[in-house]
Amino acid sequence: MAGKDYFTALYQVAKVINASLSHTEVLDKIVRLVVQTMGVKACSLRLLDSKNQKLLMGAQHGLSDGYIRKGPVLVEESGLDKKVLSGVTILLKNVQTDPNWQYHDKAKSEGIKSVLVVPLMVENNAIGILRVYTAEEREFDSDEIKFMEAVGNLSAISLENARLHQALKRDYELLVEYKYRIDDN
Numbered sequence: 001m002a003g004k005d006y007f008t009a010l011y012q013v014a015k016v017i018n019a020s021l022s023h024t025e026v027l028d029k030i031v032r033l034v035v036q037t038m039g040v041k042a043c044s045l046r047l048l049d050s051k052n053q054k055l056l057m058g059a060q061h062g063l064s065d066g067y068i069r070k071g072p073v074l075v076e077e078s079g080l081d082k083k084v085l086s087g088v089t090i091l092l093k094n095v096q097t098d099p100n101w102q103y104h105d106k107a108k109s110e111g112i113k114s115v116l117v118v119p120l121m122v123e124n125n126a127i128g129i130l131r132v133y134t135a136e137e138r139e140f141d142s143d144e145i146k147f148m149e150a151v152g153n154l155s156a157i158s159l160e161n162a163r164l165h166q167a168l169k170r171d172y173e174l175l176v177e178y179k180y181r182i183d184d185n
Contacts, residue, residue: 031044086119
């Protein structure tokens with residue numbers, strides 16, 4: 001997609017991340033911005049559950065409710081997601097026929113052909129994946145792949161910052177509560 005201004009789009013992603021500690025709001029804006037910038041059918045961001053067994057929907061734009069509720073994305077049953085969670089970016093040209101895709105029929109009824117998937121990494125640990133979906137078979141050029149990987153990294157930083165903020169807030173509240181108990185005695 002020559003002519004796209006990925007630097008401006010990345011700047012917008014960084015501004016969104018910087019503007020809020022509400023990860024729900026941030027992720028929703030990120031997936032919308034990705035769809036708009038890349039000119040794709042949809043984008044989703046899925047996060048690993050606490051047991052690292054399922055990928056749970058964190059945010060999406062452009063997918064129907066029926067597709068979102070198609071069934072769980074189980075890491076053990078998805079060769080694609082296992083590879084991506086190891087830190088690899090993967091493009092599937094036609095998910096309707098690719099053996100690495102978990103829900104062929106649902107992809108067909110949703111009108112999805114190609115999918116580009118990047119990992120969300122915090123240090124060397126995967127915390128989720130970012131996907132873009134197209135209605136037609138598509139190759140993604142190196143700028144598009146770099147953009148997606150950068151957005152994936154920024155999304156992971158955003159999620160980690162929100163987690164750390166929550167932990168710090170919880171620790172502060174416990175400290176204040178402890179201090180008041182001691183002062184009352």
